[in-house]
């Protein structure tokens with residue numbers, strides 16, 4: 001799994017692409033489809049490794065999930081109380097969303113379960129979900145005092161709490177909302193900035209009683225969830241690589257179709273526009289409660305900007321590729337309030353500073369972000385993905401503007417979120 005790939009400089013990206021389904025929404029469609037009564041059909045489900053980890057975990061808990069010949073996923077819901085004890089450890093692979101959301105859900109089941117993951121996931125912090133769940137009455141054990149996976153969970157009767165999260169994290173919020181489906185009384189989560197709200201939207205779409213208010217969300221227990229037709233929009237976090245690629249490569253004009261533009265996720269569009277990027281939204285529409293558009297992007301001269309505050313959670317997965325745009329912009333870009341990047345699939349601040357530095361960019365690490373001085377072009381080098389899909393794809397984007405080919409080591413990880421990334425890149429370079 002250490003396949004390396006070489007990307008050569010480009011003279012412009014042209015054409016039309018459709019990016020694969022949204023990773024966050026795909027996870028949630030399996031979870032809620034499994035807990036609903038009746039059948040859920042998921043159109044545009046992302047068949048990336050992260051989502052397949054979630055799918056297999058629910059199959060292991062007795063849920064019938066099949067892929068129809070037309071690609072639609074059919075989930076035979078078992079109802080809120082229909083999951084069965086898995087006979088073996090559930091492997092979440094590289095997927096933090098699978099592990100954290102399922103910890104919340106499993107804490108409320110009347111059975112025992114164990115969650116593990118790959119070498120990267122087993123290093124990531126789990127206390128952020130374990131602690132508030134314990135306050136609801138959950139019984140969870142794990143390494144480092146239940147701060148790291150593997151986690152062992154003895155399902156228990158939970159009580160609703162009012163929780164003030166110190167971090168803006170959709171995974172923390174969603175873990176508590178899923179636990180709250182089973183708790184006695186209401187569960188309320190407050191967050192310092194609004195994190196992605198796909199759980200709230202999809203819970204409401206399936207019939208749960210969720211109430212969002214400024215600064216938080218409340219869920220009432222024991223709803224009757226009903227199977228639905230879910231149409232998953234394209235993942236803006238995947239589109240982001242192509243948006244930046246087209247912006248930084250002179251001569252580019254690219255149409256990216258079917259991109260989810262949920263305001264809690266569209267920070268990348270605001271950031272790239274404030275940098276001077278030419279991005280147009282076409283044919284705005286709504287799919288299963290989520291806003292969607294086609295995005296037309298043209299190569300643009302970019303300038304440095306300051307990024308912080310509530311823009312950070314709205315673009316949290318895009319900072320690796322934003323740092324590539326900044327490395328080639330005129331002037332200085334300052335990214336602050338982004339300390340969460342230190343605990344993603346890898347430490348994304350350290351990884352991008354190191355790898356972009358090898359390409360000749362001028363990047364400095366800050367405790368909570370990066371300072372980037374733009375340069376006119378990058379140089380060829382051998383770089384590493386750190387086992388992180390978004391670092392690998394960001395390096396491929398940077399390579400388009402290098403003076404010589406860039407070899408990226410360990411690229412198999414791109415399959416976690418974007419299995420056909422390399423084919424699409426080939427297609428638009430042609």
Ligand code: S3P
Nearest residue numbers: 024097168169170171172316317
């Ligand atoms: C996700 C939430 C975010 C994001 C991750 C997916 C989700 O994580 O980085 O890729 O689907 O809820 P945090 O909640 O840790 O910020």
